[in-house]
Amino acid sequence: MKVRTLKKDKVNIITLGCSKNLVDSEVLSGQLKANAIDVLHENKKLDHNIVVVNTCGFIDKAKDESIETILNQVELKRRGMLEKVYVTGCLSERYRTDLETEIPEVDAWFGTFELPLLLKQLNADYKKELLGERLLSTPKHYAYLKISEGCNRTCAFCAIPLMRGKHVSKTMEEIVFEAKNLVKQGVKEIMLIAQELTYYGLDIYKRRALADLVNRIADIPGVEWIRLHYAYPNKFPLDVLDVMRERENVCNYLDMPLQHASDAMLKAMRRQSTRTEIEETIAAIRDKNPGICLRTTLIAGFPGETEEDVESVKDFLQQQRFDRVGIFTYSHEEGTSAYELEDNIPAEEKQRRAQEIMEVQQEISCEKNREKIGNTYKVIVDKKEAGRYIGRTEFDSVEVDNEVVIHSTKRLQPGTFVNVKITKAYDYDLEGEVLEH
Structure with a gap:
């Protein structure tokens, strides 16, 4: 008589999209481990029986990658190499109803705030006491630390509020506790992330409290570097620069996505700043901290963008000489206010404009790098x-x-x-x- 043995579940998590998604996957991993469930991240061996795909729904390219990944996992399930496929994250939050119809082979879909439900599906209990504890998927010497969820901005092109909701800050105590746990795991560099860092604290402390938060994290023994990502230029809290200048373990680095430099496009994008105001903010930042490295991201091909607008961006880059620049082509997203506009620039033309802008930055980057020789x-x-x-x-x-x-x-x-x-x-x-x- 054959005795049937029950194989223990092993869960593989596949993460797509931004660093905020990566943190969510790490939190899920920590919860599963605390429930004595084997969990891996981006496992290539295919020795797992359950997959959780943490999706991105930000722009067309990211959505396509998410859907392709889901279909690949469903195919593995069809071939008997997987038992269950679950999907979570932004794409699932935004398009769940449609996806359930189009890809019925997925066993269950979960939104961005349904971690307890996902854990229940995996026969695990949500452990509230695991505040900030997670299994790192990055090399152990650096980690991302999410200080808030969602966003209150109304940028015309952005679907993040549709998927992540309004801005909700974590408390300083919660963040400091999590930072200390990261240091215990060997983390030396902490990258603070949020959809909008500079809004931190307005909801719970009724003031912009990023400077205080950074100071408290800088006080933690073992934190060698703190890095700031995704700061909005409008009403930028300049006291953060004082902390950056005074604390040795706060990197002279600021990631400030500006998206454009033409007044017409900034207004159409609902960015709440003019080019002059942005230039004044940058000047104030560099005045406070002359050695700062400024990174920005831009969008090419927003509806109605003209060649004159593109030239304005190129001129802006040549004037401001950012250390780092990234660029996206505009993606026409349902539910955003820009979706009401005609997406009137062909994909090839968007790409051409992006390339043209990056060629300007490439030259600036090369010049800045050459200045570092000998240092x-x-x-x-x-x-x-x-x-x-x-x-x-x-x-x-x-x-x-x-x-x-x-x-x-x-x-x-x-x-x-x-x-x-x-x-x-x-x-x-x-x-x-x-x-x-």
């Missing part, structure tokens, strides 16, 4: 790749910014800091040698 910088070692050590300065965030190719006669461990003298510069990367003590 020495504190660099964090991220990894060893193809026989070379790769790291970053305080002016560079993970994946989106420059890297430093590090030459060393000694073995270097990821997560350690070394002083590197820059010897070569490229358009977007640097090369240098470790200064031996």
Whole structure:
């Protein structure tokens, strides 16, 4: 007589989209582990029986990638290589009804705020006491720390409020507790993220409290670097710059998405700032902290954008000389106010404009990098790749910014800091040698 053995569940989480999604997946992993359920992130071995796809629904390209990933997992299920496929995240929040009809093979769909329901589906209990505890999917020396959810801004192109709701700040105590837990896990660099950092505290403290929060995190022993992502330019709290200048472990780095530089486009995008106001904010930031690295992101091809608007962006970049720039092509999103406008610029033309703008920035980036030759910088070692050590300065965030190719006669461990003298510069990367003590 055969005895049937029950195989223990093993869950693989696939994360798509932004760093905020990554944090959500890490929280899910922590909850599953606390329930004694085996959990992996981006497992390639296919030795798991359950998959959770954490989707992105921000722009067309991200939505297409999410749907393709779901279909790939459904195919594995059809072939008997998976038992269950669950979907969560922004795409699921936004299009659940349609997706349930179009992809019925998915076992269940969950929105962005339905973690307890997802856990219940996985036979796990939601443990409230696991405040801020999560299983890191990043290298252990850096982590993202989400300080709020949602957004109160009304940018014409953005669907985030539809998927993530209104702005809700975490308390300082909760964030500091989570930061301390990250340090216990070996994290040295904490990247503060939110849809809109500068709004932090307005809902619960009735004031912009980002500076106080950063100060409190900077006080935590073991935090070597704190990095700020996604600051809105309108009513920017300049006291954050005082903290950045006074605290050695706060990186001289600010990610401030501006989206455009033409007044006509800024108004159409409902950005609440004119070009002059943006320039005044940038000047005030650089006056407070002359050594700051400024990163921005832009959108090309918004409805009604003209060649004159594109030239305005190029002129703006040449004047302001940002250290880092990223660019997206406009995506026509249902439910946004811009969806009422005609998406009148062909995809190829949007791409051409984006490329034209980035060529301006490429030259600026190369010039700025060349200015670094001969200088020495504190660099964090991220990894060893193809026989070379790769790291970053305080002016560079993970994946989106420059890297430093590090030459060393000694073995270097990821997560350690070394002083590197820059010897070569490229358009977007640097090369240098470790200064031996």
